[in-house]
Amino acid sequence: MKISILGSGYVGLCTGVGFALKNNDVICVDIDRKKVDAINSGVTIIEEAGLQEAMKSIGKKLTATTDIATAVRDSSITFVCVGTPSMEDGSIDTKYLENASREIGTSIKEKNDFHIVVIKSTVAPGVIEEKLIPLIEKSSGKKSGDGFGVCVNPEFLSEGTALTDFINPDRIVIGENDKKSGDILESLYKDFSAPIVRTDMKTAEMIKYASNTFLAAKVTMINEIGNICKKLGIDVYDVAKGIGYDKRIGNRFLNAGIGFGGSCFSKDVQALCRSAKQMGYDARILDCILDLNKNQRMRIIELLKLKLPGLHGKHVAVLGLAFKANTDDIRDSPAIDIVSELIKEGCKVSAYDPKAAKNFEKLFPGIKYAKNMKEAVENADACLILTDWSEFMSITDEDFSAMNNKIIIEGRRVLDKSRVKNFEGVCW
Numbered sequence: 559m560k561i562s563i564l565g566s567g568y569v570g571l572c573t574g575v576g577f578a579l580k581n582n583d584v585i586c587v588d589i590d591r592k593k594v595d596a597i598n599s600g601v602t603i604i605e606e607a608g609l610q611e612a613m614k615s616i617g618k619k620l621t622a623t624t625d626i627a628t629a630v631r632d633s634s635i636t637f638v639c640v641g642t643p644s645m646e647d648g649s650i651d652t653k654y655l656e657n658a659s660r661e662i663g664t665s666i667k668e669k670n671d672f673h674i675v676v677i678k679s680t681v682a683p684g685v686i687e688e689k690l691i692p693l694i695e696k697s698s699g700k701k702s703g704d705g706f707g708v709c710v711n712p713e714f715l716s717e718g719t720a721l722t723d724f725i726n727p728d729r730i731v732i733g734e735n736d737k738k739s740g741d742i743l744e745s746l747y748k749d750f751s752a753p754i755v756r757t758d759m760k761t762a763e764m765i766k767y768a769s770n771t772f773l774a775a776k777v778t779m780i781n782e783i784g785n786i787c788k789k790l791g792i793d794v795y796d797v798a799k800g801i802g803y804d805k806r807i808g809n810r811f812l813n814a815g816i817g818f819g820g821s822c823f824s825k826d827v828q829a830l831c832r833s834a835k836q837m838g839y840d841a842r843i844l845d846c847i848l849d850l851n852k853n854q855r856m857r858i859i860e861l862l863k864l865k866l867p868g869l870h871g872k873h874v875a876v877l878g879l880a881f882k883a884n885t886d887d888i889r890d891s892p893a894i895d896i897v898s899e900l901i902k903e904g905c906k907v908s909a910y911d912p913k914a915a916k917n918f919e920k921l922f923p924g925i926k927y928a929k930n931m932k933e934a935v936e937n938a939d940a941c942l943i944l945t946d947w948s949e950f951m952s953i954t955d956e957d958f959s960a961m962n963n964k965i966i967i968e969g970r971r972v973l974d975k976s977r978v979k980n981f982e983g984v985c986w
């Protein structure tokens with residue numbers, strides 16, 4: 559099939575590369591000329607495992623342009639993968655989606671063939687039918703289900719493993735208004751071995767929010783269990799192992815620590831919460847997840863204060879700034895709140911992250927960025943570990959030897975007990 563994809567972030571690009579690997583012809587559209595040029599020369603603009611190799615192997619099956627009209631004209635199906643950032647009140651800003659809808663509509667106007675628009679961007683239930691379809695209808699002069707079709711096909715791609723997640727999905731969700739469009743979209747996924755769930759639009763939109771909310775709740779729940787375990791002297795990771803074998807619970811997303819970060823979980827829980835409030839329903843558990851997650855970040859500071867009273871003027875080393883390992887992404891990273899608090903307390907902060915330091919420096923230009931872990935901890939009074947980078951697993955006691963004081967607290971379970979003797983976990 560000939561596919562066009564709007565938005566070349568990690569979702570758009572991995573979706574494009576994934577469909578090209580499945581032998582489709584893909585054209586990516588982005589307003590950023592640099593991204594377009596990079597894609598056309600086969601170079602990835604984002605860090606995703608396996609993406610560069612995959613781009614090499616597909617060659618010209620994936621191209622890019624800044625011209626949306628040509629891309630829509632030369633394809634039969636358009637995936638929309640533009641961002642839906644949070645607004646001040648927690649609801650999502652749909653302006654990029656609205657612009658895309660108008661532009662797609664204008665391009666569809668010129669076409670004789672039936673064209674399908676597939677929304678991958680995350681939106682609150684009802685947005686596509688209430689806001690986007692009317693915009694496409696207006697600018698195309700055609701009726702949904704007649705001159706064109708619209709489907710929702712939420713993405714479940716994690717940063718860092720997005721391409722593998724795309725190729726090996728747990729499920730494929732298709733929300734549709736008309737059967738013809740749903741059937742065509744399903745046929746595009748014929749080579750994927752995953753259950754296909756077909757629903758109406760609103761249900762598919764809700765499935766995405768419900769998935770992220772459940773995962774955020776699971777992390778929050780194990781953190782709460784961990785906080786209790788800490789008081790009882792129990793290792794929450796042993797508890798997680800014990801409950802994870804229960805198939806009804808499952809063993810993933812049970813890593814306790816300083817809570818979830820990233821561009822999706824908080825944003826989606828907030829948006830769902832906001833949607834519910836607008837309809838007069840107070841979804842208390844959602845508020846609670848957000849609240850507990852914020853507090854969880856501060857638990858490492860509370861523990862630090864117990865071990866190192868009078869933080870003012872103390873030197874604290876921070877290892878790990880990214881919201882999770884294998885990415886340079888710091889959006890809503892727990893490290894942001896924790897470093898802010900250290901600065902507020904009057905600490906001198908030195909930091910090390912294998913990939914995210916440059917991005918962090920844009921927010922915090924005043925702290926010291928070290929070339930490696932050893933340099934970061936030199937003369938430090940305490941060290942906080944905030945990201946589960948695999949290179950931290952091989953840290954030994956010797957690596958901490960230049961510290962003033964050996965106070966080491968993990969916010970993510972990463973240190974190896976056989977290599978490092980005296981350290982503590984935030985909730986283990």
Ligand code: UGA
Nearest residue numbers: 713714715716717777811812813817818819820822881882
């Ligand atoms: C998340 C979802 O996992 C994807 O399925 C979804 O498609 C994506 O959001 C999205 O909506 O676009 P992502 O934000 O890349 O993906 O990251 P996750 O791997 O889910 O981790 C989120 C946060 O939770 C990280 O800060 C991570 O460290 C934390 N986490 C995760 C824990 O604290 N404990 C765990 O056991 C698992």
